[in-house]
Every structure is written in structure tokens, then in C-alpha cells.
Amino acid sequence: MSAPTVGEASEDELLTEIRAVIDEHNAAAAARAPGRTLLGPGDDCAVLDLTGGRTVLTTDTQTSGQDYLLEWPCGYRTRGFDLGWKSAAQNLADVAAMGAEPVSLVISLTLPPETPVAFVGEMARGYAAAVLALGAPGCSIAGGDLGSGGELSATVAALGLTRGEPVRxxxxxxxxxxxxxxxxxxxxxxxxxxxxxxxxxxxxxxxxxxxxxxxxxxxxxxxxxxxxxxxxxxxxxxxxxxxxxxxxxxxxxxxxxxxxxxxxxxxxxxxxxxxxxxxxxxxxxxxxxxxxxxxxxxxxxxxxxxxxxxxxxxxxxxxxxxxxxxxxxxxxxxxxxxxxxxxxxxxxxxxxxxx
Amino acid sequence: MSAPTVGEASEDELLTEIRAVIDEHNAAAAARAPGRTLLGPGDDCAVLDLTGGRTVLTTDTQTSGQDYLLEWPCGYRTRGFDLGWKSAAQNLADVAAMGAEPVSLVISLTLPPETPVAFVGEMARGYAAAVLALGAPGCSIAGGDLGSGGELSATVAALGLTRGEPVRxxxxxxxxxxxxxxxxxxxxxxxxxxxxxxxxxxxxxxxxxxxxxxxxxxxxxxxxxxxxxxxxxxxxxxxxxxxxxxxxxxxxxxxxxxxxxxxxxxxxxxxxxxxxxxxxxxxxxxxxxxxxxxxxxxxxxxxxxxxxxxxxxxxxxxxxxxxxxxxxxxxxxxxxxxxxxxxxxxxxxxxxxxx
Incomplete structure (x- = not known):
């Protein structure tokens, strides 16, 4: 029996795969940065408290074949974990370069039907792991969007807060x-x-x-x-x-x-x-x-x-x-x-x- | 002479096409909502002041062939303007449904090389026009990301502020x-x-x-x-x-x-x-x-x-x-x-x- 793909799964089944990872991450992030992310995934929007500093906002898309290869010339196959990691890292790098601490990410995924559901779950783990390992443990994954498409693509928008003025x-x-x-x-x-x-x-x-x-x-x-x-x-x-x-x-x-x-x-x-x-x-x-x-x-x-x-x-x-x-x-x-x-x-x- | 395409243009040329529209929009938006968008496109992040309320945050991707058709069965051909409009509207709808007023958008575009540059400019006009026409004239277009890909795709992340508690x-x-x-x-x-x-x-x-x-x-x-x-x-x-x-x-x-x-x-x-x-x-x-x-x-x-x-x-x-x-x-x-x-x-x- 082959592993289930996105094309075989319902949106709810996909969400379940992702939410288990994201919810666990967000509970831990909330303990580290209490009062910032007031509402995570599951509603029309996430809710944040961004008082007390300047908010910085950025977005970046990783598209298969352009920003990464599913198989690299050296033979390395990109895992869902890698893609989530890189997609988080790209955006968090922009937040840091303004002098800000990351507060929250939202993620929009475009998934070809043949994508294994497990790959999507690995992506979620990659996002959560990057946030922790790169030193932004209080950064929530506040929501996102799932859609179908011919090309695997991941867009993140990231928010951060500065203590003083952002550095331009x-x-x-x-x-x-x-x-x-x-x-x-x-x-x-x-x-x-x-x-x-x-x-x-x-x-x-x-x-x-x-x-x-x-x-x-x-x-x-x-x-x-x-x-x-x-x-x-x-x-x-x-x-x-x-x-x-x-x-x-x-x-x-x-x-x-x-x-x-x-x-x-x-x-x-x-x-x-x-x-x-x-x-x-x-x-x-x-x-x-x-x-x-x-x-x-x-x-x-x-x-x-x-x-x-x-x-x-x-x-x-x-x-x-x-x-x-x-x-x-x-x-x-x-x-x-x-x-x-x-x-x-x-x-x-x-x-x-x-x- | 055929119209120049994305594949023939440099990133700077593309940005010029877009920025003329976005900068004009943002100047007007800043006059309507002073002090909210402190820095627009052109740096690693946009800078916002989101004090005074709860911030709501959402994201949505529009992918060609999935969320819209470049040519509809009725014969209508989607213009760049339509795509920008719809991409803005989808996200602004989520912001409104939390009871919030839109503050800012960031936009990430994935553009096939054959996309006419003028189409991308039309998209920018569609974003700006939707923000105005739908009743969010103070909403800035604070930044974005441009990338190449096989499938035309537009992802927006939208931020809004509520006066009281967001409605879940x-x-x-x-x-x-x-x-x-x-x-x-x-x-x-x-x-x-x-x-x-x-x-x-x-x-x-x-x-x-x-x-x-x-x-x-x-x-x-x-x-x-x-x-x-x-x-x-x-x-x-x-x-x-x-x-x-x-x-x-x-x-x-x-x-x-x-x-x-x-x-x-x-x-x-x-x-x-x-x-x-x-x-x-x-x-x-x-x-x-x-x-x-x-x-x-x-x-x-x-x-x-x-x-x-x-x-x-x-x-x-x-x-x-x-x-x-x-x-x-x-x-x-x-x-x-x-x-x-x-x-x-x-x-x-x-x-x-x-x-």
C-alpha cells in the first residue's frame, strides 16, 4: 500500500496532519512569549498583540524548481522538513535583519495532488524545528492556507517586533x-x-x-x-x-x-x-x-x-x-x-x- | 514588437513596473491612516505601528488553474487587474470577518517567464484598486516578494486592527x-x-x-x-x-x-x-x-x-x-x-x- 497523497486526502485530513505539529509548537511558544499570539490557526485570521514596539512584516515564497530542487545535483533529495525549514529561515532572516525578534508566521502552501500527506506533515515539523533551532522559540505559527496546484510552493509571511527603531x-x-x-x-x-x-x-x-x-x-x-x-x-x-x-x-x-x-x-x-x-x-x-x-x-x-x-x-x-x-x-x-x-x-x- | 515578458525583464525592471503603482497608493493610504505604515517596500521588512488594538493576520494564495482560470468557460480572460483584485479581496474578507479594519498587505508573486510585464503592472493596479474600492483606503501595500515559477501564483498576507476584541x-x-x-x-x-x-x-x-x-x-x-x-x-x-x-x-x-x-x-x-x-x-x-x-x-x-x-x-x-x-x-x-x-x-x- 503506497502512502496517501494530498490528492487522496480531504482538507480536514491534511489539516489534522499539520495541526498536531503546529498546535504543540504554539503551546510551547505561548509559554515562552505569553500574550503575543492570542489566537492561532482555525479562524479567519490569527490574533496578535503587537503593542510595545514596531512591527516588521515580510513575505517570501519558495517554489519547487526555482528556490529549491526536489532533487539536488549531488543526489540529495529535499525532504518536507528541509522545505519547511528553509521557508521559515528565509523569512526569519529578514525579520532579524531589521533588528526585530520574530513573533509569528503564517504559511500558505500550494500542494500538487501527488504530494504525500506525510511530506506535508514533515514540512510542518520543519517550520516548527527551524523556529526553535534558529533561536526564535517564542515565534508562533499563527495560521495559513492550503491549496492545490501543479507546483509545490510555500509562502510565509513573518512578523517581528523591535525594542527600539527598526534598522533600515x-x-x-x-x-x-x-x-x-x-x-x-x-x-x-x-x-x-x-x-x-x-x-x-x-x-x-x-x-x-x-x-x-x-x-x-x-x-x-x-x-x-x-x-x-x-x-x-x-x-x-x-x-x-x-x-x-x-x-x-x-x-x-x-x-x-x-x-x-x-x-x-x-x-x-x-x-x-x-x-x-x-x-x-x-x-x-x-x-x-x-x-x-x-x-x-x-x-x-x-x-x-x-x-x-x-x-x-x-x-x-x-x-x-x-x-x-x-x-x-x-x-x-x-x-x-x-x-x-x-x-x-x-x-x-x-x-x-x-x- | 511583442510586449516584454517577465523572462526578458530584470528584477529591477519588474519592480519599477510595480512600484510606480504601489508607491502612489501608499502615499495616499498614509494620508488616510497616518502613523500605521512607517516603512513600505524596499527594505528587508515593512515597518508598522500596530499599537492601540488587536492585530489580525491572515494569508491566502491564488494559483492559476485552481483558484482562478486565465480563461473562463464563458470566454472571459482574467486580466492582471482581476487577479490582483481577487487576491486582495480574499484576504481583506478574512480581516473584515474578524471585525478588523485592514492596515496593510504584503504580496508574494510567482511569475512564469512568459508573463507580460504589463500583466504584472496590471496586477499591482488591481491590488491598489481593490483596497480603495472595497473600502479600506488606509490599507498600505507594505512590501512583497517576486519569484519565478511555472505557475502564476499570488499570495497575500493581510493585517488588520480591531478596536475591541476580534470576533471569532x-x-x-x-x-x-x-x-x-x-x-x-x-x-x-x-x-x-x-x-x-x-x-x-x-x-x-x-x-x-x-x-x-x-x-x-x-x-x-x-x-x-x-x-x-x-x-x-x-x-x-x-x-x-x-x-x-x-x-x-x-x-x-x-x-x-x-x-x-x-x-x-x-x-x-x-x-x-x-x-x-x-x-x-x-x-x-x-x-x-x-x-x-x-x-x-x-x-x-x-x-x-x-x-x-x-x-x-x-x-x-x-x-x-x-x-x-x-x-x-x-x-x-x-x-x-x-x-x-x-x-x-x-x-x-x-x-x-x-x-
Missing amino acids: RSGAREGASSRRRDRGPSGGRAGSAAGARTPPGSVRGDGDGALPRRRAGRPGGLPARPCPPLALGPAMAAAGARAMIDVSDGLLRDGGRVARASGVAIDLREEPLNALVDPLREAARRLGADPWEWVLGGGEDHGILACFPQGAPLPEGVVAIGSCRTLKQGAPPVSIEGRAREDLGWDHFAAEDRL | RSGAREGASSRRRDRGPSGGRAGSAAGARTPPGSVRGDGDGALPRRRAGRPGGLPARPCPPLALGPAMAAAGARAMIDVSDGLLRDGGRVARASGVAIDLREEPLNALVDPLREAARRLGADPWEWVLGGGEDHGILACFPQGAPLPEGVVAIGSCRTLKQGAPPVSIEGRAREDLGWDHFAAEDRL
Whole structure:
């Protein structure tokens, strides 16, 4: 007897598969963050109490064949758990990059009829596990939507609360003197586009910035199970970060977004980036690839690139990788030791893979 | 020269097409609801101020071929505008059914490469137009996500704020005396599953309930452009509604959800429902269909089924259509003049269309 599929199950049967996981998660989350999620799944909407801070809100879709592969070239088969994990992580990374703590997720799933019901249950477990393992145990899974379709797809909307003002992309400043110059930004595990496990990197500026260190023993590391450093978001905000961004489309491309939004130029230093490149050199050599392309252009790193005022102490695990300088006419928004590498970065719609 | 498609455009070009519409909408929305949406699209997250009430949160996906057809059997071709409109309306209907006023939407689009860029721009206009026309002019479009895929799909997450407590599905009660009995619920334009334009219906209980009247001259009416009565949600909540639900899967099925959540039986009266059935009789006769199936089982009506305490005056436009009674072992949760019609209602995953 083959395992039951979505096409053979009723909506109620599917919900039962999911709700067992979600309800258990939510009971635990409510104990950790009492009074935030007042009503979870089962009504027209979830109900939240979002007083006491600023609410940040983001959404992201993971579509089969685009944002992940059901079977990777290396032979790894994406499990429902991986997909739920990644779908949660992508959104939680955006929440953290505003300096906020995640409060709640809602999930909308489009499921082909041949999807095993057990795969959907595994997805639910992946969402719950990611929320816990990535360091947002009080974050509820407040509801969602189930629909049928030809392509497996998972969309999350995530909400978070900040203690102070959210940290935007646009706050980086170069200073009048070196003491006032903003530190270049960072955070993020570079190289994940190649599926590599890399040590942490980080950016300081001349001006400094930083990338959080990847902790040994944390789950994930496969391209299907990213581990954004959620706790560093509020920590960097509390440490005075003036601009932050989730590095999801490559360090150069996302650095360019911060630079353009802030009206500064970001110059990265080679030496701290070498700590990211070195562990990739052997793999890159075997594949005939440039490890710098992985570190600078690889997507889905999910580190936080942050800019700090000169002199602000960086939180633990954050490494300075560059500086914020005056943006000059015709000069690149992001450079490495003064040289441009604008060709790197991920565009979801580009006809050619720009990597 | 053919019109440019998503596959030919960069992400920036696509964003430009969308942002022109969204930015204009958001500037107007901010003037109408100052201080709520503090940061719109362009950063990792939107920033909202959701103090002063309870936040309600919902999400819904519209997938091509499932939730809408790019070409309907009647020959009507779904425009981007229709899809944006419907995608907004579905979610705003859920917000209203909690008694909340919409505050903000985020939108995640999955776009096949062959999608014309102009279609995507039309979608953005559809979102903005629906928000205005349906009566939520202060609701921002706070951000979103663009991705590529094989199937056109639009997911919205919508946030709203209530003035008092949100109205859940579970609050309906049958009273010890007729004066205390809850009125049966309603709201919603029945028959839209058949694409018909019907007069409003509404439900009162023995106990009473009500369906909002459809206003002449409002846009919409096509299956692709539903018009949920958003303003009635907060109005019904203010009038003392104890339970509410968005009627999206059919009056009987959604009525059953209220009944089960509340632990009551809902009995509908034939006479007020006749006002919904009568205009459909001729069309049903020609198609060899039962107009009662359309009224009782048709999905995507997007009325609000509400239960009021006995004696509470119903808001304007709301009609009593039934009553809340004691739930008896083995008896159906929803009946019409005491008779069961449990076969009607829409299950997204049912192997057979249960209609």
C-alpha cells in the first residue's frame, strides 16, 4: 500500500496532519512569549498583540524548481522538513535583519495532488524545528492556507517586533573624520550558494562591519537548510547598527543595496574575506570555479550585513569586513580594496545566471 | 514588437513596473491612516505601528488553474487587474470577518517567464484598486516578494486592527430563553460561484443573522472580482456580533464551522434565502442546475456570516437568515427549516467536486 497523497486526502485530513505539529509548537511558544499570539490557526485570521514596539512584516515564497530542487545535483533529495525549514529561515532572516525578534508566521502552501500527506506533515515539523533551532522559540505559527496546484510552493509571511527603531538599509553614513566614519556592514555565512560550510566572516569598516560566526554543532549547512543568525539582528541593533540587510542575493549585490539606500560607498577588505574564501579554495579548484565568486556573489547566505558608527564595539561573533566611504560619481557602490566586482549577485529573473 | 515578458525583464525592471503603482497608493493610504505604515517596500521588512488594538493576520494564495482560470468557460480572460483584485479581496474578507479594519498587505508573486510585464503592472493596479474600492483606503501595500515559477501564483498576507476584541467563530450561543438566543449569522453575496449577480441575503436567528446587501454601482460581480463587504465587519463587531466567519467555501460549510466552533446548531430559514435563490432560478433552469446548491454551497461568496445576541439591532444592510439552537447528538450543525444539506460546500482537495 503506497502512502496517501494530498490528492487522496480531504482538507480536514491534511489539516489534522499539520495541526498536531503546529498546535504543540504554539503551546510551547505561548509559554515562552505569553500574550503575543492570542489566537492561532482555525479562524479567519490569527490574533496578535503587537503593542510595545514596531512591527516588521515580510513575505517570501519558495517554489519547487526555482528556490529549491526536489532533487539536488549531488543526489540529495529535499525532504518536507528541509522545505519547511528553509521557508521559515528565509523569512526569519529578514525579520532579524531589521533588528526585530520574530513573533509569528503564517504559511500558505500550494500542494500538487501527488504530494504525500506525510511530506506535508514533515514540512510542518520543519517550520516548527527551524523556529526553535534558529533561536526564535517564542515565534508562533499563527495560521495559513492550503491549496492545490501543479507546483509545490510555500509562502510565509513573518512578523517581528523591535525594542527600539527598526534598522533600515538606509542608515549607513561615512563620517567627516575617521572617528566618525561608519563601519562597513556585515554578518552572513558566505559561500552557501556552493553548499559549502564556511567559517564565519564579517566586515569592519575604515569604518568596520561584521559577519556573525557560524557556530559549530548547529543544524543545517546543506543548501536546503540555511541557518540565519537570528539573535544577531536584535544584538546588532542594540549595539548601534545604523543600517542592516539580510544577505540573500550575494554580499556584493546586497551590499550595493545598503550603499545605494544610504548614499555611501562600501569598500570591503580582502584580509577578513580571505577567512571565508580559504576553506572554499580546494572545492573551487576541483570544480574549476572561483571561490571569490561564491563568497561575493553566492545567494542565500542569510548573514546580516550591518554598518556601525566608528568606535562602536561589535557584538560577539561579528567581524569587521569593510568601511563606508564617500560615494563618488561613477564609482561602484561596493568595492574590494578599491576594486569593483559588480558582476556578481543573484537576479531571480535574469535570463542568464549572473554567477 | 511583442510586449516584454517577465523572462526578458530584470528584477529591477519588474519592480519599477510595480512600484510606480504601489508607491502612489501608499502615499495616499498614509494620508488616510497616518502613523500605521512607517516603512513600505524596499527594505528587508515593512515597518508598522500596530499599537492601540488587536492585530489580525491572515494569508491566502491564488494559483492559476485552481483558484482562478486565465480563461473562463464563458470566454472571459482574467486580466492582471482581476487577479490582483481577487487576491486582495480574499484576504481583506478574512480581516473584515474578524471585525478588523485592514492596515496593510504584503504580496508574494510567482511569475512564469512568459508573463507580460504589463500583466504584472496590471496586477499591482488591481491590488491598489481593490483596497480603495472595497473600502479600506488606509490599507498600505507594505512590501512583497517576486519569484519565478511555472505557475502564476499570488499570495497575500493581510493585517488588520480591531478596536475591541476580534470576533471569532466560536462565540455563538443559543440562549436559555428566546430573548437570549443568539441570532443566526450572516453576510455575503450567495451565488457568486455561479458567477451570478445576486441581491444581498442575510440571516437572522430565532436568533437572527444577516447577509449584507450588495450595493448597486459597486465594481465587480464577475467571479474574478469579488466584492466582500469590508465595512460590515467592524460594523457587525460594534453591533455586538458574537461569532463571524467569511463565507468563502459555501454558506453551509462555513456555517458548519461556526456551529462546531461555537457548539451550537444553526438553522436557516427558507424565506430570507429565497431572496437569494429567486434571481438565480432562470439561469439554473437553463443549465439544469439547482439554484439552492449555488446559494448554499457556492464558494467565494465573501459575505460575513455573523451571530448576534437576541435583540441586538442589526447593522444596515444585514438580514436575518436563521437562528442558533441547541446542538443535538447526531443532528447536522447547519439545517434549513430543520432539514440537513450537508453535501454542499467546497473542499480544495476533494477528489470530486462536492458541489
